[in-house]
Amino acid sequence: MDILADPRIKYILIAVAAIAAIAIVATRFLPRKARIGLYLLLILGAGGTWAYITLNRDYLPSGYAIEAAVTGLNQPTYAAAPPDGSGRLFVTGRTGLVQVVEDGDVLETPLLDLTDVVASDGGEQGLLTLVFHPDFQDNGFFYLYYTALPDFRTVLSRFQVSESDPNLAPRESETVLLEIPQPNTHHNGGHLAFGPDGYLYLSVGDGGDEGWPSTAQDPANLLGAMLRLDVSQPAADPPYTIPADNPFVDDAGARPEIWAVGLRNPWRFDFDPLSGDLYLTDVGAQKREEVNYQPAGQGARANYGWKFYEGTADFNVSEDAPDKSTFTFPVYDYDHLALGGCSITGGFVYRGQALPELDGKFIFGDFCSGFVWSLEMDGDQARVDRLLRAENVRLASFAKDAAGELYLVNLGGGALYKLVAD
Numbered sequence: 084m085d086i087l088a089d090p091r092i093k094y095i096l097i098a099v100a101a102i103a104a105i106a107i108v109a110t111r112f113l114p115r116k117a118r119i120g121l122y123l124l125l126i127l128g129a130g131g132t133w134a135y136i137t138l139n140r141d142y143l144p145s146g147y148a149i150e151a152a153v154t155g156l157n158q159p160t161y162a163a164a165p166p167d168g169s170g171r172l173f174v175t176g177r178t179g180l181v182q183v184v185e186d187g188d189v190l191e192t193p194l195l196d197l198t199d200v201v202a203s204d205g206g207e208q209g210l211l212t213l214v215f216h217p218d219f220q221d222n223g224f225f226y227l228y229y230t231a232l233p234d235f236r237t238v239l240s241r242f243q244v245s246e247s248d249p250n251l252a253p254r255e256s257e258t259v260l261l262e263i264p265q266p267n268t269h270h271n272g273g274h275l276a277f278g279p280d281g282y283l284y285l286s287v288g289d290g291g292d293e294g295w296p297s298t299a300q301d302p303a304n305l306l307g308a309m310l311r312l313d314v315s316q317p318a319a320d321p322p323y324t325i326p327a328d329n330p331f332v333d334d335a336g337a338r339p340e341i342w343a344v345g346l347r348n349p350w351r352f353d354f355d356p357l358s359g360d361l362y363l364t365d366v367g368a369q370k371r372e373e374v375n376y377q378p379a380g381q382g383a384r385a386n387y388g389w390k391f392y393e394g395t396a397d398f399n400v401s402e403d404a405p406d407k408s409t410f411t412f413p414v415y416d417y418d419h420l421a422l423g424g425c426s427i428t429g430g431f432v433y434r435g436q437a438l439p440e441l442d443g444k445f446i447f448g449d450f451c452s453g454f455v456w457s458l459e460m461d462g463d464q465a466r467v468d469r470l471l472r473a474e475n476v477r478l479a480s481f482a483k484d485a486a487g488e489l490y491l492v493n494l495g496g497g498a499l500y501k502l503v504a505d
């Protein structure tokens with residue numbers, strides 16, 4: 084961060100230096116009282132400069148900025164580029180629309196309209212995410228994750244793009260993979276991504292459960308967990324199979340879909356397309372937001388701690404809590420008070436071309452403060468740098484285009500902003 088790049092600070096520093104120079108010269112000629120006055124002025128000036136820099140450092144130039152790329156979207160929650168060379172983006176909208184962006188314009192007719200079945204009134208409900216089947220170009224399959232009327236259950240479904248019109252996905256193409264009952268309207272979090280192993284990973288919030296033991300610690304319950312499904316056999320019934328090495332397959336009473344437990348509202352995650360490392364953000368309760376990390380190939384049966392722990396802090400460490408060493412703690416967590424945040428928003432590992440200095444870094448932000456950071460692992464230590472503060476952006480998500488460039492998804496303003504060099 085180049086503080087001197089802000090002209091206001093440059094002027095203040097010049098003014099302080101000028102007063103200092105005058106004071107030094109004037110010391111020879113001025114009476115004692117006037118000298119003391121000048122010294123006081125000098126101290127005030129220096130103090131004022133320090134306070135100004137401290138209070139404004141979040142707004143100083145950082146080398147990064149955002150620029151509007153797509154506007155006129157309907158409450159966007161996520162966007163993704165179909166892997167077919169078309170350059171399009173499919174954008175999920177909270178109320179249940181999937182809109183198509185072509186050449187920067189939002190097409191008038193949506194790809195899919197689920198507004199009559201999607202529950203979106205509750206704080207964290209809606210059509211939340213989308214992922215393309217790795218063989219999308221051949222089979223036209225993509226998956227959606229949404230909360231459904233009338234009981235607010237969570238639904239994971241597969242859809243198929245029409246063979247005659249690539250900007251249309253018929254409602255009748257829906258095949259439901261999973262339905263998960265929800266005890267509450269919040270912590271519906273969730274993200275979908277294919278891992279380097281070709282399996283479909285799905286993160287599921289704890290459903291806002293108020294009880295104990297927590298659904299997040301209960302492997303008999305799909306809430307508060309990361310699931311791993313094999314969807315390579317589309318005709319299977321149910322329409323997925325359980326990977327043979329899923330960690331709970333041999334545990335009596337456990338759901339074999341579960342890959343990891345102890346999550347509260349795991350809103351997004353990403354596998355680095357190069358290394359296969361996993362970055363998983365989990366939204367905290369009242370205090371702490373966290374980033375979890377697993378090197379490629381690791382993480383099966385991990386317990387991320389909720390709701391014994393919120394980030395690295397104790398939350399409800401009951402007497403029967405397992406030993407602390409059995410949990411996977413975040414590589415980075417931050418306090419709401421310290422940074423004005425409220426809800427962490429992941430995140431992608433940047434592998435685009437335009438911002439080479441971000442290559443391999445995990446980019447994430449906060450829904451309330453608008454801060455955007457990069458995180459880089461050095462051994463088992465995380466190094467975090469602040470990239471920018473996106474004011475007036477309700478940062479529901481990040482998104483990635485076909486070239487790997489990153490966007491901020493502004494739920495409030497119906498827009499996608501591209502992350503660019505300033």
Ligand SMILES: [Ca+2]
Binds near residue numbers: 387389392
């Ligand atoms: Ca945790």
